[in-house]
Amino acid sequence: MADETKKTPKLDELEKGPWPSFVKEIKQARKVNTMCDDLLGQLETSYEEKKGHWKHGGIVGVMGYGGGVIGRYSDMPEKFPKVAHFHTMRVNQPAGWFYTSKALRTLCDIWDRHGSGLTNMHGSTGDIVFLGTKTDELEPCFAELTKEGFDLGGSGSVMRTPSACVGQARCEWACYDTMKLCYDLTQTYQDELHRPAFPYKFKFKCAGCPNDCVASIARSDMSIIGTWKDSIQQDDAAVAEYAKKGMDIQKDVCDNCPTKCMSWDGKKLTIENHECVRCMHCINVMPKALRPGKERGATILIGAKAPIIQGAMLSSVLIPFVPAAELLDTIKELTSRIWDFWSEYGKNRERIGELIQRVGMANFLDAIGLDPVPEMVSAPRDNPYIYFKKEE
Amino acid sequence: MAVTVEQMAEEMYEMIKEAMGKKSFKATDLTKAMIAKYGEGEVSKDDCKHAIRILIDSGRCVYSYFGGSFITLPHKEGAANE
Numbered sequence: 001m002a003d004e005t006k007k008t009p010k011l012d013e014l015e016k017g018p019w020p021s022f023v024k025e026i027k028q029a030r031k032v033n034t035m036c037d038d039l040l041g042q043l044e045t046s047y048e049e050k051k052g053h054w055k056h057g058g059i060v061g062v063m064g065y066g067g068g069v070i071g072r073y074s075d076m077p078e079k080f081p082k083v084a085h086f087h088t089m090r091v092n093q094p095a096g097w098f099y100t101s102k103a104l105r106t107l108c109d110i111w112d113r114h115g116s117g118l119t120n121m122h123g124s125t126g127d128i129v130f131l132g133t134k135t136d137e138l139e140p141c142f143a144e145l146t147k148e149g150f151d152l153g154g155s156g157s158v159m160r161t162p163s164a165c166v167g168q169a170r171c172e173w174a175c176y177d178t179m180k181l182c183y184d185l186t187q188t189y190q191d192e193l194h195r196p197a198f199p200y201k202f203k204f205k206c207a208g209c210p211n212d213c214v215a216s217i218a219r220s221d222m223s224i225i226g227t228w229k230d231s232i233q234q235d236d237a238a239v240a241e242y243a244k245k246g247m248d249i250q251k252d253v254c255d256n257c258p259t260k261c262m263s264w265d266g267k268k269l270t271i272e273n274h275e276c277v278r279c280m281h282c283i284n285v286m287p288k289a290l291r292p293g294k295e296r297g298a299t300i301l302i303g304a305k306a307p308i309i310q311g312a313m314l315s316s317v318l319i320p321f322v323p324a325a326e327l328l329d330t331i332k333e334l335t336s337r338i339w340d341f342w343s344e345y346g347k348n349r350e351r352i353g354e355l356i357q358r359v360g361m362a363n364f365l366d367a368i369g370l371d372p373v374p375e376m377v378s379a380p381r382d383n384p385y386i387y388f389k390k391e392e
Numbered sequence: 393m394a395v396t397v398e399q400m401a402e403e404m405y406e407m408i409k410e411a412m413g414k415k416s417f418k419a420t421d422l423t424k425a426m427i428a429k430y431g432e433g434e435v436s437k438d439d440c441k442h443a444i445r446i447l448i449d450s451g452r453c454v455y456s457y458f459g460g461s462f463i464t465l466p467h468k469e470g471a472a473n474e
C-alpha cells in the first residue's frame with residue numbers, strides 16, 4: 001500500500017459534480033495497488049504539461065498471437081517506476097455481455113494478481129479491457145485466463161472481437177439469434193482474430209433489430225441488422241387501448257413515420273407495409289400493439305467505421321434480406337470473397353469501406369460477384385444535370 | 393506442389409531477416425511474394441498462412457504493431473523500459 005499518495009489538484013477537479021469519475025475509481029484502486037498511484041501521478045503531469053507521456057510498444061504479446069495486447073510504456077520511468085510498463089490486455093467478452101457474478105470475480109481476481117486491477121468494461125469493440133501490466137505478467141495472466149475459459153480478443157490488423165446485442169436472450173424485438181451468430185463467427189474465425197493477416201482491422205457487429213443497440217451501422221465493417229420481410233404484426237385492440245389512454249397516435253406515431261406509410265382515422269391504424277422501411281419507430285412507441293413481422297432474418301451491410309484516417313462512415317446495404325437460418329453460411333461465403341478482394345487491393349491501414357469508396361461500389365460488387373439491387377440505393381439521384389426527353 | 397510449406401517458411405524468414413530495419417512485411421506481402429515466385433497454381437494462400445504459422449509458433453518471428461500489424465524478428469523494442 002502506498003504510504004504517501006501523489007497530489008493531484010488538476011485531476012481532483014474531475015471528481016466534482018454528480019457524474020461518475022475515473023479519478024475517484026483510480027484513487028480507490030490505489031489503496032490496494034501502488035501502480036495506480038504512479039498512474040495518477042503521470043496523468044497529473046500530463047494535465048500540467050498538456051502532453052501525453054505514454055510510448056506505444058510494438059511487439060509485446062503472448063506466444064503465437066498477434067493481437068490482444070497493446071504495449072504501453074511510460075516515458076518517465078524514473079519518476080513513475082510502477083507504470084514503466086503499462087500494457088493493455090483485451091479479453092474476448094461473452095456474446096451479449098452476459099456474466100455470472102462468479103465469472104466477474106474470476107476475471108477481477110486474475111487481474112488483481114497480474115495487473116493494476118483497473119478494467120474498462122467494455123472497450124468500444126466490446127472486449128473486456130484490462131488496463132496496465134508488465135511484460136513479464138502477460139503469459140501468466142493469459143495462462144490463467146485460458147484455464148478459466150477466457151481468451152484474448154483482437155487488436156491490430158485482425159478481425160476484431162465480434163460483438164452482439166443481447167438479442168433473443170432478453171429482447172423481444174430480436175429477429176435472429178444475435179448471440180449465437182456472434183459466437184459462431186468468433187469460433188469460425190479464430191485464426192483471423194489472433195493472427196493479423198489483413199490490411200487493417202475488420203469488425204462484425206450483430207444487432208437483432210433496426211434499433212441497432214450495438215451501433216453496428218456506424219461502428220462495424222460488416223453490420224448484421226435484424227429485420228423482417230412480411231408485414232408488421234398489429235393488434236388493433238391494443239392500438240385502441242393506447243388511444244384511449246391518451247396517446248396522440250397521429251402526432252406521435254404516424255407523423256414520425258419516415259415514409260409516411262401509416263394512417264389513423266381515429267379508430268383504425270393502417271400501415272402500407274410495402275412502403276415501410278423497418279425503422280422501428282412505431283413499434284418502439286406502441287410495443288404492446290405492434291411487433292416485427294414473422295418472416296425474420298437480417299440485412300447485411302458493409303463499410304462503416306469511426307473516424308481515424310478518414311472521417312466516419314455508415315455502412316451500406318449489401319444483401320437486403322437473409323433468412324435467419326441462412327445467416328451464418330451466407331456471411332461466411334460473402335466474407336471470404338470480401339477478404340480476398342481487400343487483401344489483394346487494400347492499402348496498409350485502409351478499411352474495407354475506404355477501399356469501396358476508392359474503387360467504387362460498382363467495381364466492388366462486381367469483384368465479389370453480387371448484383372446491384374434497388375435496396376442498395378439510399379436515396380434516388382437528384383442531379384439536375386440529367387434531363388429526360390419527353391418520349392423517354 | 394513445387395515447394396513445401398517448410399521451405400516457404402524458410403524463404404519468408406530470409407526475406408524478413410534481410411529487410412530488417414529497412415522494410416516491414418505484412419502477412420499479405422509475404423503471401424503475395426510466394427505466389428509471385430511459385431505461381432498461383434503451385435502455392436495457395438492457405439499454404440502461405442501455414443508457413444507463417446510455422447514461423448510464429450516456433451518463435452522465430454513475432455507480430456509487431458506500428459500503425460498496422462507486421463511480421464518481424466524478435467528484438468528489444470525501442471519503447472521498452474528496463
Ligand code: SF4
Nearest residue numbers: 165171174208209213
Ligand atoms: S438491437 Fe433490437 S433486438 Fe437487439 S437489444 Fe436492441 S432492441 Fe433488442
Ligand code: SF4
Nearest residue numbers: 257276277279280282
Ligand atoms: S417501422 Fe418505421 S417506416 Fe415502418 S411503419 Fe413503422 S414508423 Fe413507418
